Amino acid sequence: MKKKVVLSLLASAAMVVSLAACSSGSSSGSSTDGAAAGASGLIGVAMPTKSSERWIADGNSIKQQLESAGYTVDLEYAEDDIPTQVSQLENMITKGAKALIVASIDGTTLTNTLQNAKDNNIPVIAYDRLIRDSENVDYYATFDNEKVGTEQGTSLLTGLGILDASGKDTGVAGPFNIELFAGSPDDNNATFFFKGAMAVLQPYIDKGTLVVKSGQTDFNTVATLRWDPATAQSRMENILTSTYSDGTTKVNGILSPYDGISRGLISAVTSAGYTVGASFPIITGQDAELDSVKAINGGEQYSTIYKDTRELAKVAVAMASAVLEGKTPETNDDKTYDNGKKVVPAELLQPVVVTKGDIKKVLIDGGYYTDAQING
Numbered sequence: 001m002k003k004k005v006v007l008s009l010l011a012s013a014a015m016v017v018s019l020a021a022c023s024s025g026s027s028s029g030s031s032t033d034g035a036a037a038g039a040s041g042l043i044g045v046a047m048p049t050k051s052s053e054r055w056i057a058d059g060n061s062i063k064q065q066l067e068s069a070g071y072t073v074d075l076e077y078a079e080d081d082i083p084t085q086v087s088q089l090e091n092m093i094t095k096g097a098k099a100l101i102v103a104s105i106d107g108t109t110l111t112n113t114l115q116n117a118k119d120n121n122i123p124v125i126a127y128d129r130l131i132r133d134s135e136n137v138d139y140y141a142t143f144d145n146e147k148v149g150t151e152q153g154t155s156l157l158t159g160l161g162i163l164d165a166s167g168k169d170t171g172v173a174g175p176f177n178i179e180l181f182a183g184s185p186d187d188n189n190a191t192f193f194f195k196g197a198m199a200v201l202q203p204y205i206d207k208g209t210l211v212v213k214s215g216q217t218d219f220n221t222v223a224t225l226r227w228d229p230a231t232a233q234s235r236m237e238n239i240l241t242s243t244y245s246d247g248t249t250k251v252n253g254i255l256s257p258y259d260g261i262s263r264g265l266i267s268a269v270t271s272a273g274y275t276v277g278a279s280f281p282i283i284t285g286q287d288a289e290l291d292s293v294k295a296i297n298g299g300e301q302y303s304t305i306y307k308d309t310r311e312l313a314k315v316a317v318a319m320a321s322a323v324l325e326g327k328t329p330e331t332n333d334d335k336t337y338d339n340g341k342k343v344v345p346a347e348l349l350q351p352v353v354v355t356k357g358d359i360k361k362v363l364i365d366g367g368y369y370t371d372a373q374i375n376g
């Protein structure tokens with residue numbers, strides 16, 4: 001009897017050991033998959049539109065990085081339609097998303113949706129564009145947007161020869177005729193870009209080196225709803241007709257806030273008879289979109305502002321993961337981005353100006369594009 005008890009005790013002890021081995025095996029298995037506690041569940045990613053190549057790159061990078069951390073991802077594009085973006089976000093909430101990463105179309109239209117997210121305990125990361133008028137925006141991953149603007153203004157001055165490569169005033173008197181374009185008035189970034197650019201350009205306008213020949217300088221007049229290239233193109237065509245059609249007056253420079261708009265401007269000036277190599281205007285841009293990098297190579301566009309979407313995705317993914325693990329994400333700006341309800345803690349990355357001479361070093365050597373994509 002005694003012997004039997006000992007044997008059965010031994011047998012159950014062996015079972016406990018083998019069960020423990022089994023469960024420790026399975027838990028170590030899941031942690032090597034990256035799907036251990038914290039890194040699992042659904043994350044909703046809402047992007048504005050596929051009509052601009054940059055958002056496709058952003059969406060792909062975020063998805064890929066979240067998936068390799070162990071999350072599942074619902075990535076949606078709203079084709080710049082506000083109600084579509086709202087319903088995509090509502091769907092993500094219904095499906096039980098644990099966090100939302102949102103690049104808004106109109107930064108002021110998500111207040112009710114984000115209240116719903118809050119009621120369901122879902123943290124929200126604003127991606128590239130600040131979401132306004134809501135307390136329920138937890139963190140903001142973006143670039144230094146005012147700096148983007150100052151870099152755009154500065155590169156317009158450099159392209160015109162008013163500043164030299166080191167940023168020094170060359171003393172050239174001009175006058176140079178310029179025109180101004182800004183981004184979408186419902187995108188918080190657009191005002192930052194324009195403000196940054198005008199801080200650099202205004203002193204030269206004041207002393208007559210630069211002349212905005214059309215007289216159109218006010219943000220609301222120069223803004224381009226939804227960043228639409230066709231809207232910018234037609235405004236430029238109207239300006240060329242109204243202001244530059246006497247046969248001698250030329251537009252020497254155009255402040256453009258975004259590569260898509262720059263492509264619209266290039267079409268407008270090309271149709272009006274401007275040719276590369278013969279007083280083609282200096283045109284700025286932003287996003288280092290492939291077609292625009294090619295245009296820079298070909299001399300139609302002077303510069304762009306490169307914002308590495310892979311790095312921005314990394315910041316947003318790190319923010320979402322930290323919040324879900326109960327940690328505080330890293331931020332480096334806790335004062336600039338007041339959304340009307342709160343100052344949203346932000347992590348700002350640094351933008352990089354790219355002109356023709358920088359394409360190889362910055363974009364090709366940096367692995368953003370291959371040589372064949374640009375030159376092939």
Ligand code: GAL
Pocket residue numbers: 052054128129183187189190227258286287307
């Ligand atoms: C802005 C963004 C720019 C550009 C623009 C148009 O919000 O910061 O980089 O992409 O939208 O898509």
